[in-house]
Amino acid sequence: MSHYEQLYNEIGDQLVMSDEVVKGSMFGAKCLKINKKAFAMFHRGNMVFKLPADNGAAALEGAGTFEPSPGKAMKGWIQVPPDHADQWEELSGTALRYVRSLTE
Numbered sequence: 001m002s003h004y005e006q007l008y009n010e011i012g013d014q015l016v017m018s019d020e021v022v023k024g025s026m027f028g029a030k031c032l033k034i035n036k037k038a039f040a041m042f043h044r045g046n047m048v049f050k051l052p053a054d055n056g057a058a059a060l061e062g063a064g065t066f067e068p069s070p071g072k073a074m075k076g077w078i079q080v081p082p083d084h085a086d087q088w089e090e091l092s093g094t095a096l097r098y099v100r101s102l103t104e
Helices: 003-018 082-103
Strands: 021-026 029-034 037-043 046-050 077-080
Touching (some): 003 037, 046 082, 077 082
Antiparallel strands (some): 021 029, 029 037, 037 046
């Protein structure tokens, strides 16, 4: 297990204990869900978050719209590379709050 996958697991473990978050999978990758909806995922060494349009994460160097397959962009999902791993925990919280607000 890589350092970054371990970081994803630690973030997930904290959210599972403190919220109604469950672990699951999406596109064959590990993900975190609230109310049966994914909000964060560890995909090919990157973290991917479901975020509101004005979140600013897309402006991070190397970040961009998540495409599980080339040319198949997922609206509202931002892929954030490990260069910004220090922001993954905060972005996970933002994504959790955002997706929770969409499902309540």
